[in-house]
Amino acid sequence: MKFPTPQTLESIAVIIGSDYVGEPSFPVFGMNEIHVVQPGDIVFVDHPKYYDKALQSQATVILINKKVDCPIGKALLISEDPFRDFNKLTRHFKPFQSANTAISETAEIGKGTLIQPNVFVGNNVKIGSNCLIYSNVCIYDNTVIGNNVTIHAGTVLGSDAFYYKNRPEKFDKLLSGGNVVIEDNVELGSLCSIDKGVTASTTIGEGSKLDNQVHVGHDTIIGKRCLIASQVGIAGCVLIGDFVTLWGQVGITSGITIGDRAVISGQSGVSKSLPGNQAYFGSPAEEFRKKYKELASIRLIPEIIEKLDKLS
Amino acid sequence: MKFPTPQTLESIAVIIGSDYVGEPSFPVFGMNEIHVVQPGDIVFVDHPKYYDKALQSQATVILINKKVDCPIGKALLISEDPFRDFNKLTRHFKPFQSANTAISETAEIGKGTLIQPNVFVGNNVKIGSNCLIYSNVCIYDNTVIGNNVTIHAGTVLGSDAFYYKNRPEKFDKLLSGGNVVIEDNVELGSLCSIDKGVTASTTIGEGSKLDNQVHVGHDTIIGKRCLIASQVGIAGCVLIGDFVTLWGQVGITSGITIGDRAVISGQSGVSKSLPGNQAYFGSPAEEFRKKYKELASIRLIPEIIEKLDKLS
Amino acid sequence: MKFPTPQTLESIAVIIGSDYVGEPSFPVFGMNEIHVVQPGDIVFVDHPKYYDKALQSQATVILINKKVDCPIGKALLISEDPFRDFNKLTRHFKPFQSANTAISETAEIGKGTLIQPNVFVGNNVKIGSNCLIYSNVCIYDNTVIGNNVTIHAGTVLGSDAFYYKNRPEKFDKLLSGGNVVIEDNVELGSLCSIDKGVTASTTIGEGSKLDNQVHVGHDTIIGKRCLIASQVGIAGCVLIGDFVTLWGQVGITSGITIGDRAVISGQSGVSKSLPGNQAYFGSPAEEFRKKYKELASIRLIPEIIEKLDKLS
Structure with missing residues (x-):
């Protein structure tokens, strides 16, 4: 900021x-x-x-x-x-300023951009050209959206960071003075939540596609041409490279890095940084073949017990 | 009720x-x-x-x-x-009464409370003072909201309990005559769903903070100063103590109790009541060190097989 | 189509x-x-x-x-x-046609159907009689809804299929010319996403009940009288039989079939077709007793190691 x-x-x-x-x-x-x-x-x-x-x-x-x-x-x-x-x-x-109209007068909206009914566009929002913003989308103050962006119904851009200091008397909230940046050619599904940055910009890189109900935390940066399936949850301050694929319901903890072209299977839970150009799965997520062998080894336990009984 | x-x-x-x-x-x-x-x-x-x-x-x-x-x-x-x-x-x-205006005339809204555009506020809703209700929030009839509460965009308070009797001819729905109660100083992220109680009040206790896309079922009571990360799903009739932390994508089954100051790791699945003052993880969730040892033991299986082969 | x-x-x-x-x-x-x-x-x-x-x-x-x-x-x-x-x-x-009013003039809405404020109803939508559509629901063009259907706040029907061809220069989107069909007596919770079909109809069968925050992908067909708990994610082109129960946070991969009366436990991840009349759990999901034994066998590893040490 x-x-x-x-x-x-x-x-x-x-x-x-x-x-x-x-x-x-x-x-x-x-x-x-x-x-x-x-x-x-x-x-x-x-x-x-x-x-x-x-x-x-x-x-x-x-x-x-x-x-x-x-x-x-x-x-x-x-x-x-x-x-x-x-x-x-x-x-x-960055004082909070109320927007009393559904489309703030200070918002800039590009040529050929279509905004459906019941959309909220806050103060100082910039939306590029040839975008399609479906009904009931909520765009908080200071969000920046590129060209040729599609945002499906009910998606929320710019809600506050989930970031509190645990004081003896209360959770003290770190205010969010950052924003959300959606680059060109991005498509967001319905009912996604993209939080604004605390001081920087939570960013969805050029050409990336998000399915429905994806959560992206504050200050997280998603690279170019990523594919993120539905119900994925990405915590705050995560760095995701380019051409990364995250399948449905993957969860990613805060502050880690996912390398370019990594592919993470559905429901995986990522708790540490992962190098790119590899496939991962499991919770905690590990390299695909390693995890696969681990799962297969569990199925051998009954056989192990049988052998052991014979030996005893 | x-x-x-x-x-x-x-x-x-x-x-x-x-x-x-x-x-x-x-x-x-x-x-x-x-x-x-x-x-x-x-x-x-x-x-x-x-x-x-x-x-x-x-x-x-x-x-x-x-x-x-x-x-x-x-x-x-x-x-x-x-x-x-x-x-x-x-x-x-508690007959269902339609609200034809976006903000019902029977709603009471306290001083200093700001309600953004496209918000729905049903009949007999009470909202305290100095609250901030972002755009497209939906507040069903009879919801009670305290002071200094922040609710992010698209969140829904008071949808019906998911509670059906399986009759031979159809699912017969148990009607919801309860409501939702949000106590003082609570913050709710964007796109959360809090169902109303069947007869009692689904309650979020004083000072608790919920991240985005959290689901809370009917009649569940969340204590004071809890921290609930995004995409957590809590079923109906759950009792959650004070100072509890639930990390992202945790799932909690219906009717159980989570003790004060419990901490549950991301993606855990809680299928039975858990005492407080401990850390848990896994699906099904268990005490942290126990589960950790279990995961570590799986990695020893290849070694076990090797040893066994030598013995045979 | x-x-x-x-x-x-x-x-x-x-x-x-x-x-x-x-x-x-x-x-x-x-x-x-x-x-x-x-x-x-x-x-x-x-x-x-x-x-x-x-x-x-x-x-x-x-x-x-x-x-x-x-x-x-x-x-x-x-x-x-x-x-x-x-x-x-x-x-x-099926050219995209903008709807400039919140309730399109080409929509047909049956007798006794109640539509709350801030709802969006697109072009050529058909809604039957005695339905209850809560606030901020978004119904895309060409959706067909039967009689006695209840849809809770913020739910989205008809967002686009998440279906891209990975071209060297960009993700090329397969356009969605299909629609969503909701049969009689269905109830949908709050903040669900039901994508439209690419050419056919994404269908929720007669009498099925969905809890909050459920995602249903394009062209998926859910049978009659299914019970689907909150935060379930069902990918595209899935065929789900009748009387199926999916508990909270289950994930189902694309293109598979779930047989009639199957019951799938919470947080399970279904990666292949499953026959009906059985219970399943785990990620990857397997037949209940088999998976249960597998989990139990993991707990025997410390004992196995002990025995092995004595033998060595």
């Missing part, structure tokens, strides 16, 4: 009411999560376990709850509660 | 056209299912296997298909078809 | 610009997929592996990419790209 205009270390410190380490004029361009940060970004960290990762990331401004040594060429924002102050910045730069 | 005004044994018998055992003026306040009945309630039973359970429950009026001995302090309604007559009472006291 | 008026071999060849083998006046009544073709239908085939199956099917006109011997009583349409030309015919005879 980039700020509408460039900020300085000092201007940010004023917004969140914090101390800082660095030049007051140190430039700050936006904020992001650790897996997508770039120079000019703020990243937040509130657990000593992750201090090093944050300090050594591409981010040049670290919002942190301890006055540590500042790496050269970077700056620190010292906060007693970085999570709260990260939310404060999201609220400041 | 309480009746709008207190009834008597005789007035109920007139409505369903049945005989009864007890004082005509015996008080009747409502009707309920066996797992939540209270004194003053009618419960129905039509199979000898469950007669004792119904007669000894907290219910004081038993709608039954046999003239059995009436327990002291209770009353009987004798019916040739208790299921049909229970439906007759639901139809009498 | 039947054409609005009977065609001839020559008139079809003109539309797609192809050569043909047979009498110019050879009658052509419609087009269909291989598993449901009838005499008078066109079937397409573009892979030598399937030539024989297509040529020997009930179809009397074969749209094919090689000039093979024409079976007696049949005709051929010779095309360099049968997939493309099949789409050309669908586009010609």
Whole structure:
């Protein structure tokens, strides 16, 4: 998430009411999560376990709850509660704005795009040309949709990230200041849910096709020309390569990577990153032939017991 | 489900056209299912296997298909078809009323609550203050929503219980006279389905957070501050404690209990009640370390076979 | 899919610009997929592996990419790209027509049928009498719904088949010219997705009941009085018999057959056809007792290892 205009270390410190380490004029361009940060970004960290990762990331401004040594060429924002102050910045730069009409006046809709009845299009949404948006689709604020995109009925683009900090008194929600990006020639089935990014863009790559009732979590990036069958659930911050095939009801845990051209069989549960150019199945998912042998070996147990009884 | 005004044994018998055992003026306040009945309630039973359970429950009026001995302090309604007559009472006291406008005039909506376009709000719905109801949410009649509740797009509250009696000629539906209750500070993701109770309230407890595409069956009660990830399916009449975590695509069968602070891994299938304060996984779900050892043991089978071959 | 008026071999060849083998006046009544073709239908085939199956099917006109011997009583349409030309015919005879109003003027709605706010009803939809269509349901063009049907909120009938040809440059979509047929006395839960057929009718048989969030793929036929619990996913071209029970989160792969009165436990994954009158579970699903023994045998592995160690 980039700020509408460039900020300085000092201007940010004023917004969140914090101390800082660095030049007051140190430039700050936006904020992001650790897996997508770039120079000019703020990243937040509130657990000593992750201090090093944050300090050594591409981010040049670290919002942190301890006055540590500042790496050269970077700056620190010292906060007693970085999570709260990260939310404060999201609220400041991306305030929630109600859309009172079904199609917001600030939405841009391309030539030849057809929008059926009962569709909701939020503020600052951009939809390309020659798209077909079926009835009752809900498109949250700031979503960007390319050309030749088809979205079937009831699908939701841009609901909030499912991301909470477990405080003693309540679940504290990390606000979502990111958006959803649907590239050209994508087709989405009916009743899919694509959450917006916390700071970045949840992205469905060019030419990918999703069947019905697929869930895609916040900040997940799906590559080009993927085929994703119905009822697949993909958690947040997942990176899926190009030409990947996921069959029905596959589940993918957060923060992992699936390589290009991987094929994952129906109902598989993926709990760790998987290299591309291979087939997988099972829950937990493993390489196809390995898992197949494992299943076959189970069927040998009665025979094993019989042999063992003869030996005893 | 309480009746709008207190009834008597005789007035109920007139409505369903049945005989009864007890004082005509015996008080009747409502009707309920066996797992939540209270004194003053009618419960129905039509199979000898469950007669004792119904007669000894907290219910004081038993709608039954046999003239059995009436327990002291209770009353009987004798019916040739208790299921049909229970439906007759639901139809009498909670008739379906069509809502012709998208936001019913009988709905009460609190201060500071924002309702986006294309939302449906049925009759007698109560929504508290400072709620945010995104577009295309459908809220059936009699739903009660607390304060500071967020509901993402396309979610449905109050669809009917999936509860049928398999008659020779058709599936006969048990009517749903209950409702849905969403307590304060709950957040529901997009495209969730929460069914109403048959007679009681399907309840999502204070501060609980549900991700997208979660299904919650009739009369299920979810405790406080639970975290339920996307595509979880919870059947009817389930009791889930407080601080429970269910990861993505977990399935939970009907009528069971999950203890406080249980944590259930993604894609697990829960087929029996589970004590709290433990982690579970697998389908069927079992205690985490036990299941983990089981999976590890499968990988030893090739080695076992090798050893056996050497011994033979 | 039947054409609005009977065609001839020559008139079809003109539309797609192809050569043909047979009498110019050879009658052509419609087009269909291989598993449901009838005499008078066109079937397409573009892979030598399937030539024989297509040529020997009930179809009397074969749209094919090689000039093979024409079976007696049949005709051929010779095309360099049968997939493309099949789409050309669908586009010609079933062009997509936008519906600008929420309830199309060409829809027929029976007596006593209640349609709640925010429902979308497309062109040429037929809905019988005494139906109850809850809010935000989306009914695509040409859907046919019987009498006494209940459809809960947010359900989508008639989204496109998930069917693509993987061309070097893109996924090429097979157009859907079929529809959805919901027979009498069916009840559909909330947020279900029923895709239309490619050429035939995706059908839910008389008296069947579906819970929430069920997905049914294109051209699948579900028999009479089936019970399908929530979050079940059924792929395309599946044939499900009568009185079948599928419990929650079951997944069924494309093109298979499930026999009458089969019962499949929750979370099972069905990857091959299953005979009726039996219970199944597991992923992959197998006969209940067999699978149960398999699971039990896994628990014996530690004991096996112990015995083996004593013997060594």
